[in-house]
Amino acid sequence: MAKIGGSLLVPCVQELVKNPMLVVPPRYILIDMQSLLYEESMDSELAKLDFACKEWGFFQLVNHGVISAFLEKVKKKVKGFFNLSMEEKKKYWQHPGDVEGFGQAFVLSEEQKLDGAGIFSMITLPVHQRKPHLFPKLPPSLRFSLFVLDMDLQAKSEN
Incomplete structure (x- = not known):
């Protein structure tokens, strides 16, 4: 053989x-x-x-260049977001025609098969592209962590 x-x-x-x-x-x-x-x-x-x-x-x-301990902290806060009640998560629901927010990504038709996994998607930088119904309303500890992460990434990109 x-x-x-x-x-x-x-x-x-x-x-x-x-x-x-x-x-x-x-x-x-x-x-x-x-x-x-x-x-x-x-x-x-x-x-x-x-x-x-x-x-x-x-x-x-x-x-x-982002410190691992900080990433773990953000990951814990994001997990906390997904553990919120559905009523709370609906405050961050996607708007029609948009992929940012809580929900499903890229659903294009009523007949489309869904994967069953909820997502939360949000642009944080540049600041002017943030959606006003998302970032300002996030739980304060998650919003602060994302803000610190953004500032760190902005500083690194300017160097």
Whole structure:
């Protein structure tokens, strides 16, 4: 029988994520913010970003300069948002024809199959693009965390 190729044995991703990780193993990192900033690596990193968005619908961004402890704090506050009662979450409901807010993304017809996952989507920067029915009405601790994150990202982009 002819051999058609070979592969090294590697851990199954589902098994890896069963144990808490502080960092993603380097071989699983897809998009590196620092590589997007340098001309010599920008094109290849943009190609990876394009592929991740089109083929997977998500990606992990590393080397962005935001402190991990702060990201964990924001993640906890976002989780708190999703644990609010439906009555509270409806205050952030998407407006017709918009994808920002709480609800489903990109529903284009009444017959469309839905994935069952609720989302909350919101533009925070630039400030003038924020929707007045979303950001100012967020629970104060989440709004403050997003504000601090925005200020940190703005400062980094200006340097």
